[in-house]
Amino acid sequence: MNPAFKAAVLGPTRVGKTTLLTAILDETKQMLAGTGVIISLDERTQRRVRTHRQEMQQALLQREFNAYALAGTQDEAYYHVSLQSVADEDVRIPFSILDYPGKWLDPDFLDTVADGKRKWRECEEHIKASVMLLVPIDASILMEAETPPQRGAVPGLLQFGDVEEVARKWASTRNLAEHHHEPAVLVLAPLKCEKYFDDNGGWGRDADELRKRVAEWYGPMLDIVRGEATQRDIKIIYAPIDTYGVVELMEADWPRESDGRLGFRAHYRIRGDKTTPSVKAAGAVMTALCQCVVDGWAVAEGRVLAARQHDYARLVARDRERKGFWGTIGYYVSGESARNAADQGKTAMEITQIEQRQQQVRKSVEALAATAYDPRVEPWS
Amino acid sequence: MTAPAYLMTRGRPRENRYDYQFIGAVPPARWWDAVTKHVQTTQREIVVARHEGGVGVYVTGVPSERRDAGGTPIRYTLVLDDLRDDPVLLQRIAALAWSADGYERLGEQLDKEFDADRIDAIIRGDEPAEDVPARTAAMLDSALEPAASLGDDPAGSWVGGVKDRDARRAFLARVTRLAAAEAEGWAFTSQAFGTLRGAHEAAADLRAPVAIMLLDPDGTSSIQEIAPGKGPALVKERRSRIPLIVGLSLAAVALILAIVWIMRSSA
Numbered sequence: 001m002n003p004a005f006k007a008a009v010l011g012p013t014r015v016g017k018t019t020l021l022t023a024i025l026d027e028t029k030q031m032l033a034g035t036g037v038i039i040s041l042d043e044r045t046q047r048r049v050r051t052h053r054q055e056m057q058q059a060l061l062q063r064e065f066n067a068y069a070l071a072g073t074q075d076e077a078y079y080h081v082s083l084q085s086v087a088d089e090d091v092r093i094p095f096s097i098l099d100y101p102g103k104w105l106d107p108d109f110l111d112t113v114a115d116g117k118r119k120w121r122e123c124e125e126h127i128k129a130s131v132m133l134l135v136p137i138d139a140s141i142l143m144e145a146e147t148p149p150q151r152g153a154v155p156g157l158l159q160f161g162d163v164e165e166v167a168r169k170w171a172s173t174r175n176l177a178e179h180h181h182e183p184a185v186l187v188l189a190p191l192k193c194e195k196y197f198d199d200n201g202g203w204g205r206d207a208d209e210l211r212k213r214v215a216e217w218y219g220p221m222l223d224i225v226r227g228e229a230t231q232r233d234i235k236i237i238y239a240p241i242d243t244y245g246v247v248e249l250m251e252a253d254w255p256r257e258s259d260g261r262l263g264f265r266a267h268y269r270i271r272g273d274k275t276t277p278s279v280k281a282a283g284a285v286m287t288a289l290c291q292c293v294v295d296g297w298a299v300a301e302g303r304v305l306a307a308r309q310h311d312y313a314r315l316v317a318r319d320r321e322r323k324g325f326w327g328t329i330g331y332y333v334s335g336e337s338a339r340n341a342a343d344q345g346k347t348a349m350e351i352t353q354i355e356q357r358q359q360q361v362r363k364s365v366e367a368l369a370a371t372a373y374d375p376r377v378e379p380w381s
Numbered sequence: 382m383t384a385p386a387y388l389m390t391r392g393r394p395r396e397n398r399y400d401y402q403f404i405g406a407v408p409p410a411r412w413w414d415a416v417t418k419h420v421q422t423t424q425r426e427i428v429v430a431r432h433e434g435g436v437g438v439y440v441t442g443v444p445s446e447r448r449d450a451g452g453t454p455i456r457y458t459l460v461l462d463d464l465r466d467d468p469v470l471l472q473r474i475a476a477l478a479w480s481a482d483g484y485e486r487l488g489e490q491l492d493k494e495f496d497a498d499r500i501d502a503i504i505r506g507d508e509p510a511e512d513v514p515a516r517t518a519a520m521l522d523s524a525l526e527p528a529a530s531l532g533d534d535p536a537g538s539w540v541g542g543v544k545d546r547d548a549r550r551a552f553l554a555r556v557t558r559l560a561a562a563e564a565e566g567w568a569f570t571s572q573a574f575g576t577l578r579g580a581h582e583a584a585a586d587l588r589a590p591v592a593i594m595l596l597d598p599d600g601t602s603s604i605q606e607i608a609p610g611k612g613p614a615l616v617k618e619r620r621s622r623i624p625l626i627v628g629l630s631l632a633a634v635a636l637i638l639a640i641v642w643i644m645r646s647s648a
Contacts, residue, residue: 043574075422109397115411
């Protein structure tokens with residue numbers, strides 16, 4: 001089995017990280033229909049997604065929708081997901097996607113949590129090893145901030161400082177020579193943006209304004225990432241996503257919190273009598289991830305293949321080398337000859353399997369990677 | 382005297398400093414951490430384990446009537462670090478696993494004991510909180526149902542479903558045996574998985590005897606043994622073949638010398 005491709009979500013608390021992951025998995029399932037590839041979740045991931053989907057459903061059924069009412073994440077969670085061949089379940093590409101409580105980004109908060117720093121260090125290691133960094137953005141905070149005090153509250157609410165710091169570490173790790181052969185993709189994913197688009201049941205005409213504000217507010221983070229990645233390219237994708245689709249922001253409040261800072265509350269209504277989400281553009285994330293795989297997988301598999309070929313060549317050379325009279329007796333009598341023959345057979349079989357897997361999965365993943373992005377989605381570099 | 386009960390919850394304001402944290406006192410060690418990947422910490426789950434400090438119980442997903450400023454329901458988590466001296470209380474807490482009413486009642490009692498304003502004030506640092514663990518422990522007695530009868534606890538690791546009476550009674554027996562140092566390892570509920578395979582994975586990961594109560598089992602609920610997982614393939618210790626080679630070589634030399642001697646003798 002290949003090691004899993006890692007991806008991580010980097011966003012503040014209550015932005016909707018878990019909802020985003022659920023939407024990505026749901027839309028990917030639809031995109032893969034009829035391709036001969038399925039998305040397979042391990043049991044724990046499957047249960048986590050199911051629980052979250054039930055909570056989303058309940059939230060929609062309550063009619064007075066509250067996007068912030070879902071239970072937040074209390075501990076880190078790894079979503080173990082594979083793209084798997086229908087014909088052969090051993091043919092699969094595994095992904096490991098990290099979700100964690102957004103407040104862990106805040107070093108002051110970590111000081112109050114027993115063992116918080118140790119757990120965050122583990123998360124950081126995963127983030128740094130990730131080929132994709134997914135940055136969910138609460139679009140309603142960006143778009144509804146109109147007055148100077150509201151605009152002044154945006155960096156704190158979206159934890160720009162903390163997000164930038166983690167993005168910097170990710171980019172600098174991706175820049176190391178040992179990671180040059182791996183892909184690096186940063187996805188900016190505005191969420192809760194149903195109100196601003198007219199392509200998923202709404203009448204919004206603010207797509208350009210949203211793009212402009214994301215570019216403006218997240219420009220410094222992109223500059224940091226580009227500045228750190230001096231030796232390589234980092235692909236940047238802008239993907240505004242509807243995780244619910246059937247809700248629409250009606251009113252935004254900016255109440256003064258107990259510490260004197262402005263908070264943000266959003267009130268949503270459900271469009272019509274919809275009770276199931278209508279996800280939009282979430283599949284772009286998996287498409288981008290598959291493009292990473294196409295770029296990086298051949299290299300990873302190639303390394304395994306090269307190692308096996310080297311093993312095979314070594315075994316054959318040992319078998320054929322001149323060993324002399326006593327050496328030959330020792331070679332046969334000690335059992336090395338039998339072991340060598342068995343190892344040759346095993347290694348040859350592994351080489352064949354790797355080559356077959358390369359052909360089968362590559363074909364399928366390439367098809368997914370070639371899927372056109374939703375028109376909302378734009379590559380920014 | 383009952384062991385202190387550490388209480389984790391959050392305040393109503395949305396700022397990070399009001400987020401989930403232990404109030405009043407923090408358990409000296411997070412002994413339950415190893416199992417959190419095998420449970421859903423935001424749901425109803427109970428974990429009992431022997432650890433360096435004794436036999437602890439971790440109860441999570443206890444509902445509160447409180448909502449945070451964004452409308453999100455707030456939960457409680459309780460940790461009692463050592464109940465070796467009070468196995469009956471441990472059994473009563475463990476029995477919450479199959480009592481949604483008991484969970485609700487515990488949440489109501491906690492809400493009554495610590496009202497929303499007080500919790501916010503404690504987190505702000507405006508009110509003393511040293512008495513929180515003692516008060517939490519003291520109110521437990523009135524919130525829990527009487528102890529249920531125990532069953533047979535199969536040795537080693539096993540998994541059972543919450544709907545199976547024998548499994549429930551075995552689970553209580555296991556936590557009692559953990560408290561009495563007659564068993565090692567973990568007893569915990571799980572909503573994170575519902576299959577025997579999931580249980581095997583958890584047992585292999587924890588590397589200790591486990592008794593797992595599935596709260597949402599896929600398929601049968603009756604107790605099933607979790608055989609020790611397939612560890613790394615055993616490598617048979619290979620005996621050195623050097624004596625054999627030396628012996629055979631000497632025999633070959635002797636044979637050659639013998640042939641040479643016979644040929645010379647016959648010549």
